[in-house]
Amino acid sequence: MTFDTGPSVRPLVIVIFFPYINGHVCYLTAHVIPSSLSHLRLQWYHAPNPFTSLFPLEKRLPLSAQGFPAKGFESMCLAMRTLWELLLLVFISMFSKTIGGKPSSWFVPVETGYCTSWRVAVEAYNERAWRTVPVQCLRYVENYMLGGQYDQDINMVVEQIYNYMRDVAPAADGKDAWILDIDDTCLSNLLYYQGKRFGVDPFDPAAFSNWVQSRCCPAIPAVHGLFWKLINSGFKVFLLSGRDEETMGESTADNLHNLGFLGYERLILRSPAYRGLGAVPFKSEARKKLVAEGYKIWGNVGDQWSDLLGDCAGDRTFKLPNPMYYVP
Numbered sequence: 001m002t003f004d005t006g007p008s009v010r011p012l013v014i015v016i017f018f019p020y021i022n023g024h025v026c027y028l029t030a031h032v033i034p035s036s037l038s039h040l041r042l043q044w045y046h047a048p049n050p051f052t053s054l055f056p057l058e059k060r061l062p063l064s065a066q067g068f069p070a071k072g073f074e075s076m077c078l079a080m081r082t083l084w085e086l087l088l089l090v091f092i093s094m095f096s097k098t099i100g101g102k103p104s105s106w107f108v109p110v111e112t113g114y115c116t117s118w119r120v121a122v123e124a125y126n127e128r129a130w131r132t133v134p135v136q137c138l139r140y141v142e143n144y145m146l147g148g149q150y151d152q153d154i155n156m157v158v159e160q161i162y163n164y165m166r167d168v169a170p171a172a173d174g175k176d177a178w179i180l181d182i183d184d185t186c187l188s189n190l191l192y193y194q195g196k197r198f199g200v201d202p203f204d205p206a207a208f209s210n211w212v213q214s215r216c217c218p219a220i221p222a223v224h225g226l227f228w229k230l231i232n233s234g235f236k237v238f239l240l241s242g243r244d245e246e247t248m249g250e251s252t253a254d255n256l257h258n259l260g261f262l263g264y265e266r267l268i269l270r271s272p273a274y275r276g277l278g279a280v281p282f283k284s285e286a287r288k289k290l291v292a293e294g295y296k297i298w299g300n301v302g303d304q305w306s307d308l309l310g311d312c313a314g315d316r317t318f319k320l321p322n323p324m325y326y327v328p
């Protein structure tokens, strides 16, 4: 049996000693993740002296590596091993039930089935108001974000947008609009969230502000392509974000400019009057103003449901994947 370890995975290591016979000891190290019986690895050793020479690693010998030093030692070790394996499984099983769905941060197994269901629930907006990624889904979200599936899912959404755009022809009045969100829509915060364990750690406003000030957010390539497709098709593109205008306006504009997000109609950020307001009412207000100005919102793209709900959301909304954080 094996267990999967990663940068944040810390299996419990249990060391169990066995009888001291004729100057030798048999002992077991068990590497276990108690929340999952499938994550168990046992290593058996014997050493010539339990108190003085156990821990220098070169003295630790796998049970099967050499002959046993004393008559009866092998059968004794094997019998004890069977007994202790049974006891250990019982212990792990009990502990697993105790911690249930809230495993300690010490133990982070890869729970693909649960985490896939959790991510689907998040994307379908069945799971709401969650604060952090479940710790047991750290490796799952990491694999999703870095392993290619996230990029593929974004490309799929953008493909759907292109399909929709084929049926939409901008009029000559210059009032056909699209709205794009910024964070994890135009600009990627993936590098930042890698340092926050892909959302397992709680949101850190100061650290995120520093990240924005660095102007280092990369573009999301598929959305960058969409941006230019919209501009070149004659749509007015409005970039609408809950980023604070006073403290992040300049860095956001610089970041966008440096990445070639040029020619958009307006960058709308959260002015001081809207501080503390939820994203839904803030963005609803902003869109209502655009509609009042005569714009028709054909499409609205964001990674959060709060980008897409509320008033004047647009004729079509497109949700990009984001399993790392939730913005109310």
Ligand SMILES: [Mg+2]
Pocket: 181, 182, 183, 184, 185, 302, 303, 304
């Ligand atoms: Mg966003």
